[in-house]
Amino acid sequence: MNEVKKNNEKEKPVAEGAYKIPSTLNTISYGSAGFWMGLSYGVFNAYIFFFYEVVVGLDTVLIFLAMLIFTLWDAINDPLIGHLTDRITRFTRKYGKRFIWIIIGILPANFILALVFMPPAGNAATNPMPFFGWIIFTTCLFDSLTTLCFVNVDALFPDKFRTGPARRKARGWGTPLSMMALPVANIVPPILLGLFGGINNQAAYITMVWIIIGTIAPVSILCLFGMKENKELIDRYYVSEKKRQSFIEALKSTLKQKSFVYYVILFFGFMIVTGSLTASIPYAANFVLVGTGSTELDMVLLFALFLNGALVSVPFWTWFAKKNSNNKQTAVIGGILLVMGCILTTFYIGVIDSMIYMFILGFTMGNLWVLTTIYFSDVLDERVVLTRSDVRGATVGVVAFLSRLSRGAQITIFALIHILTGFVEGAATQSASAQLGIRLHMSVIPAIILLICTIIFWKKYPLTPEKTFEIRKQLKEFGF
Numbered sequence: 001m002n003e004v005k006k007n008n009e010k011e012k013p014v015a016e017g018a019y020k021i022p023s024t025l026n027t028i029s030y031g032s033a034g035f036w037m038g039l040s041y042g043v044f045n046a047y048i049f050f051f052y053e054v055v056v057g058l059d060t061v062l063i064f065l066a067m068l069i070f071t072l073w074d075a076i077n078d079p080l081i082g083h084l085t086d087r088i089t090r091f092t093r094k095y096g097k098r099f100i101w102i103i104i105g106i107l108p109a110n111f112i113l114a115l116v117f118m119p120p121a122g123n124a125a126t127n128p129m130p131f132f133g134w135i136i137f138t139t140c141l142f143d144s145l146t147t148l149c150f151v152n153v154d155a156l157f158p159d160k161f162r163t164g165p166a167r168r169k170a171r172g173w174g175t176p177l178s179m180m181a182l183p184v185a186n187i188v189p190p191i192l193l194g195l196f197g198g199i200n201n202q203a204a205y206i207t208m209v210w211i212i213i214g215t216i217a218p219v220s221i222l223c224l225f226g227m228k229e230n231k232e233l234i235d236r237y238y239v240s241e242k243k244r245q246s247f248i249e250a251l252k253s254t255l256k257q258k259s260f261v262y263y264v265i266l267f268f269g270f271m272i273v274t275g276s277l278t279a280s281i282p283y284a285a286n287f288v289l290v291g292t293g294s295t296e297l298d299m300v301l302l303f304a305l306f307l308n309g310a311l312v313s314v315p316f317w318t319w320f321a322k323k324n325s326n327n328k329q330t331a332v333i334g335g336i337l338l339v340m341g342c343i344l345t346t347f348y349i350g351v352i353d354s355m356i357y358m359f360i361l362g363f364t365m366g367n368l369w370v371l372t373t374i375y376f377s378d379v380l381d382e383r384v385v386l387t388r389s390d391v392r393g394a395t396v397g398v399v400a401f402l403s404r405l406s407r408g409a410q411i412t413i414f415a416l417i418h419i420l421t422g423f424v425e426g427a428a429t430q431s432a433s434a435q436l437g438i439r440l441h442m443s444v445i446p447a448i449i450l451l452i453c454t455i456i457f458w459k460k461y462p463l464t465p466e467k468t469f470e471i472r473k474q475l476k477e478f479g480f
Contacts (some may be wrong), residue, residue, distance in 0.1 A: 007280070011461070016137070022166070024173075026225065026226050027169065027170050027173050029224075029227075030226030031174030031226070033153050034175070034178030035178060035181040036216050037178070039219075040110075041458055043113070043180055043189060043209065044116065045275055045278050046186060046281070049414055050279070053418075053426075056119060056202065057124045059125075059128060060415050061415065063415065064411060064414075065132070066132055067407070067408060068411075069136050069140075070140055071405065071408035074147075077143065081148055081151055085097070085098070090225060092237060095425070096229030097234070097237050101149070102149050102152050102224065104148060105148030105152075106223075107220060109145035112211065113213060113216075114213055115138045116138045116142060116209075117205040117206060118206055118209075119135075125426070152227075154376075156227065157228070158377045163472075167373075167377055168321070171370060171374055174373070182303070186278065186303035187300045187309065188212070190297075190470065191300060192204070192292070193205070193208065193394050198296070215303060242381070253386070257379070257382065258462050259382055259461060259462050260458065262457050262461040266331060266335060266368075266456075266457040267376075267406075268407075268409075269449050269450035270335075270450065271410075272406045272409060273338060273365070273447070275406060275407055276410050276413065276443075277361070281299055281303065282299060283442075284442055287435055288435045290349055298351060301354075302351075302355065302358050303358075305358040306361060306362040307356040308362065309360060309365075310362035313364075313370070314366060317366050317371060326478055327375050327465075328457075328461050330371060331367070331375055332457065332458045334368045335366040335451075335454030337367065338364045338365055339447045340364065341452045342361065343447050345360075353452055378463050380466075381468070382463065385475060409449075417445075421436060421437030423437060470475060
């Protein structure tokens with residue numbers, strides 16, 4: 001263990017052979033894609049269920065069914081897009097393998113986000129089917145475009161940043177940029193909704209989402225600079241293409257990779273927590289919290305303290321990961337602390353104690369937020385060693401689908417809890433049992449799920465520091 005740690009510490013972010021270390025500016029540009037993703041999906045995840053259930057007044061069961069269809073679409077969409085974009089095309093030599101798909105996905109996705117919050121006219125209570133179809137159409141289209149982009153962004157990461165220090169540097173820039181999106185995604189929308197009619201006003205969401213698009217559209221252009229593949233990277237694509245797997249072979253071998261399976265389990269638990277938290281805060285502020293008298297202001301305060309806690313944690317967790325030099329152990333510590341933070345959050349009553357709990361929760365969440373990409377890079381590196389092939393896109397696609405299951409699970413939890421506790425769609429107030437249900441799906445149930453996932457990861461995840469060091473040596477020998 002000590003020898004491995006010494007070797008890891010000696011690995012410096014300098015050019016090695018033909019490998020050209022990305023510049024700081026290029027690294028920041030690449031990381032700004034995380035800002036786009038955090039902002040667009042932050043608004044999407046935080047408001048879609050609340051918007052259609054409380055504002056539009058669509059039946060909870062229909063929302064659940066629409067999101068279930070959306071999840072089934074993901075079953076085909078994510079891994080297939082990942083596999084297809086792994087292919088070398090006639091444009092690869094000139095433009096790269098990932099760059100073209102990133103452009104095609106991210107630019108139109110800006111505007112499809114607006115359609116999600118622009119349902120057809122009518123009464124959802126008396127004529128629900130147009131609204132039901134609209135959710136399916138817009139969410140599937142939005143997800144397909146973002147998948148086309150971010151499967152390739154994620155697959156590019158281990159190729160672009162090939163050493164441990166380079167990856168930590170990339171996440172050191174990328175994570176704060178991603179987190180910078182969260183104040184915009186979670187604090188600005190409530191302010192805008194308050195200015196343009198309130199959180200329960202449907203027209204206010206249209207204005208809000210177009211202002212958000214005005215922010216993310218320029219970022220989607222600026223991030224493209226960091227996605228351009230250089231000649232050395234493109235040349236390696238042609239080496240790996242000679243040993244390329246078919247889609248079915250890639251899918252089967254991916255699911256047989258133990259590190260992949262147990263990483264996905266941990267990531268699933270983390271996504272359940274983040275999705276449930278962000279989607280629950282509008283409910284908590286509107287129906288449960290003894291607040292300031294303004295739902296929008298309460299949301300701003302809660303999100304602000306949560307995000308401050310997460311941002312403060314970034315340098316700590318980056319330092320801790322470097323000091324510990326054991327990604328598996330660091331991930332387990334992060335999972336356990338996040339479970340504790342979730343349980344603590346259950347006991348909120350008023351704004352002040354809620355703000356304290358949210359700060360603590362943000363700090364504990366920082367571990368998995370900052371370091372998940374690094375954990376996944378270890379898995380992708382092993383993937384290349386096992387297959388002798390660059391099938392990272394297909395692997396990222398499978399992860400994207402499996403992680404999307406967390407959204408389906410979160411929507412299922414919300415739907416079941418609301419049905420069982422008597423939540424009334426479109427109502428201005430809710431019963432005590434419905435308020436208890438909001439507390440449950442905000443923290444208790446996600447904490448239980450994450451605890452189970454963390455224990456499984458701790459017991460089964462095979463990539464020790466010794467193993468990851470050996471994998472990196474083999475990658476250099478294979479020319480990847």
